[in-house]
Amino acid sequence: MDIERVNDTTLKFFITYKDIERRGFDKDEIWYSRERGEELFFEMMNEANDQENFELDGPLWVQVHALDRGLEVIVTRGQVNDGNVKLEIPVGDNDENQVVDDNIADMLDNRFRKEDVDGEKDLTLSIVIGFRDFEDIISLSKCFDEDVETSLHHFEDRYYIYVTLDEKFTDEEQDNHLSRMLEFGYESDTTIYRIKEYGKEIIAEEALKVISGKFN
Numbered sequence: 001m002d003i004e005r006v007n008d009t010t011l012k013f014f015i016t017y018k019d020i021e022r023r024g025f026d027k028d029e030i031w032y033s034r035e036r037g038e039e040l041f042f043e044m045m046n047e048a049n050d051q052e053n054f055e056l057d058g059p060l061w062v063q064v065h066a067l068d069r070g071l072e073v074i075v076t077r078g079q080v081n082d083g084n085v086k087l088e089i090p091v092g093d094n095d096e097n098q099v100v101d102d103n104i105a106d107m108l109d110n111r112f113r114k115e116d117v118d119g120e121k122d123l124t125l126s127i128v129i130g131f132r133d134f135e136d137i138i139s140l141s142k143c144f145d146e147d148v149e150t151s152l153h154h155f156e157d158r159y160y161i162y163v164t165l166d167e168k169f170t171d172e173e174q175d176n177h178l179s180r181m182l183e184f185g186y187e188s189d190t191t192i193y194r195i196k197e198y199g200k201e202i203i204a205e206e207a208l209k210v211i212s213g214k215f216n
Contacts, residue, residue, distance in 0.1 A: 001044065002191045005052050009077045013044055014191060016070035018126060044073070069193050125165045125174050128195065129181055130188035134159055140184040141212035146177055152207035155190065155199030161207060162192050 002014040029036035048054045059078040064071060131137050137159055149164040163181065165174045203210050
């Protein structure tokens with residue numbers, strides 16, 4: 001999940017549908033169970049408090065946008081003066097954003113539930129791994145030769161490997177591969193969409209194989 005502070009009273013969140021699933025939620029729970037929806041919301045707010053020191057100490061104005069890759073949530077904390085609530089609500093002009101309405105379930109049905117022609121759930125797992133030093137990526141490439149999809153990116157003075165583990169791997173194999181890779185890096189909160197938009201793609205495919213070959 002990506003958290004951006006807009007101003008002193010407003011935060012903007014971006015959370016992918018895959019990230020929502022990894023947290024143990026599904027679309028039915030979020031949109032049809034108020035309890036589970038609030039649970040996800042307050043989980044996000046607790047992370048915001050830890051990272052941005054944004055406390056729930058007043059009335060909140062919440063706006064949700066459904067995007068192709070995930071949800072954008074804007075939370076503004078109201079200020080109470082003499083019994084009156086003041087909200088400094090940011091106004092966006094991004095035409096790609098769609099305000100969530102009564103048809104949210106229809107919008108999310110095709111985005112949240114990924115099924116193949118046989119009706120099987122998509123078991124693909126994707127993760128962004130950050131590295132504090134490029135030497136760590138070289139070391140990883142030398143000891144990891146599994147056939148997984150990887151791409152290399154650079155964003156805000158850090159290198160990132162975007163890893164995709166498809167359905168040919170079992171859950172146990174996916175966990176094992178990720179554990180080995182995370183010995184050299186860390187799971188990043190920055191989404192691949194933000195990295196692609198504001199960063200630079202260095203190697204689009206088979207990044208670890210390419211790096212291993214270049215640094216013999």
